[in-house]
Amino acid sequence: MPRKKGMTMAVRPDYPLITQRLLLRPFTRGDVDAVFAYRGREDVARYLFDQPLSRDECALAIQQRTSQTGLAEEGDRMVLAVETLDQGDLVGEVSLIWRSVEARQGELGWIFHPSFHGRGYATEATNALLDLGFGPADLHRIYARCDARNDGSWRLMERLGMRREAHFRQHALFKGEWDEEFYYAILRDEWLARRHAEPSL
Numbered sequence: 001m002p003r004k005k006g007m008t009m010a011v012r013p014d015y016p017l018i019t020q021r022l023l024l025r026p027f028t029r030g031d032v033d034a035v036f037a038y039r040g041r042e043d044v045a046r047y048l049f050d051q052p053l054s055r056d057e058c059a060l061a062i063q064q065r066t067s068q069t070g071l072a073e074e075g076d077r078m079v080l081a082v083e084t085l086d087q088g089d090l091v092g093e094v095s096l097i098w099r100s101v102e103a104r105q106g107e108l109g110w111i112f113h114p115s116f117h118g119r120g121y122a123t124e125a126t127n128a129l130l131d132l133g134f135g136p137a138d139l140h141r142i143y144a145r146c147d148a149r150n151d152g153s154w155r156l157m158e159r160l161g162m163r164r165e166a167h168f169r170q171h172a173l174f175k176g177e178w179d180e181e182f183y184y185a186i187l188r189d190e191w192l193a194r195r196h197a198e199p200s201l
């Protein structure tokens, strides 16, 4: 039975969130250079809606993100900085958007610095957000989408146990070309089964 609006709890975790190798926390003003180091790059922006950001644009984005730390109502987003526990390097960011309160739907996102790709950091950080989404946020389904050419992104979705639900062909224009988009999702029961089978995820 669908929940009535207003029945779902607001979520504001106790930060930082700690995983095996990483720490997830809200952004602070001191993060501008570290964020510019990846958001300023052409290769990182290739499949993002944004163009590469200038340093000033990064500063502005961070100003917004300092308040994007919890989910209180539909449309709210949490955008968290991901740091390594050993060196304290800011390696990227993960996000969770509350897309529907009534249907308990959320959407994930991720952007990591290329110097820190290939180590499983995005998988580890996003697993923590899935725990939060299906735990304290009590979501029913969490989805993610990406350009079909963004192999890194859809392969990450598959590592997280998400299922490919849709391939939209030429449904929009993206940076001057036809957009091919994948949608992936995971249901709460599917996530719980994965967690039960592999508690160390």
Ligand SMILES: CC(C)(COP(=O)(O)OP(=O)(O)OC[C@H]1O[C@@H](n2cnc3c(N)ncnc32)[C@H](O)[C@@H]1OP(=O)(O)O)[C@@H](O)C(=O)NCCC(=O)NCCS
Pocket (backbone or CB within 6 Å): 043, 044, 045, 047, 048, 110, 111, 112, 113, 116, 117, 118, 119, 120, 121, 122, 123, 124, 145, 146, 147, 150, 152, 153, 155, 156
């Ligand atoms: C999408 C993105 C985050 C994926 O990064 P990634 O490094 O491939 O993902 P992970 O950090 O989970 O690392 C996984 C890789 O590390 C390897 N790995 C090493 N140690 C690992 C570990 N302990 N656990 C899991 N994987 C590990 C995996 O085998 C995998 O390598 P492979 O792709 O060669 O098989 C990255 O490509 C990115 O930031 N792109 C730019 C921004 C972007 O496009 N964002 C998405 C918009 S929709």
